[in-house]
Amino acid sequence: MELKFRVAARISRPAHEVFEAVADPDKLSAYFTTGGAVGRLEAGETVTWDFHDYPGAFPVEVEEVVPDRKIVLRWAASEGEAPNVEGGEMTPADYKTRVTMNFTPIDGNRTLVEIMEEGWRENQAALQASYGNCQGWAQMLCALKAWIEHGINLRADMYK
Template sequence: MILESNATIQIQKPVKEVFEGIVNPENMTKYFISESSGRLETGKEVIWKFPEFDDKFPVNEIKIDNNSSISFVWDPETVVKITLEKLPDNSTIVRVNENGKELNENNLKWALENSGGWANFLACMKAYLEYGIQLRKGAFDFMRIK
């Protein structure tokens, strides 16, 4: 059995704005990551840094379908796919799916944690894109306390 992590949200912005909110590091650093080596583009590799971790995370095998989907690998066992769906009111449904790990106790913990992580990603993106609020700012400082 293959495990997957899922999260979905509706954002009151057009698909094009939501897409740019994901692929453009100037936007992503306002609600998700602290640094990026570049824009998400098909075939490119970028490096992400999160404020709560010392490590840097390579993001590769990037595939982009403009204003429709973004997929990438940042964990060699999984693929992340983000799909965007335009609604009649010009808002966007954003779905995140990360899958690929075999069922075992450690991977079940991963699936639960990542589902929460992707829900947090979506909530932070919604707050930023709709209202300019940076929910992640200071939210995980406690993780750096030793």
């Protein structure tokens, strides 16, 4: 069984605006990376994302970027349950997962955003970690929609 998932949302903004809300570190920091993002998402770059619920900045390798259409990232896998889950403990793993984000224009000024993550080992700890990441990406899409459409930061003070 291959461990992977896909989450999606429709955002009522043009693809360029939605893409920039992810690629631009200042915009991403306004609604998702609660500890901040450093570096624009450009192919060949390594940027950092920091989250209050997972302290410590994560290096994020930018593998591919097609402006306004696609972003492909790789980052270190962890295995186990998230520390913010009672009794949860994650441990670093010696491999990376791949995250693919697609931005598809629909209905004129709307965008379908799809996020897929894949590449976990096939074991229980990796399965648990994939569930946590699936939750995180779904939350990211909700936060993106609330922020870009209504100026609301859903994650403000959620973790500190």
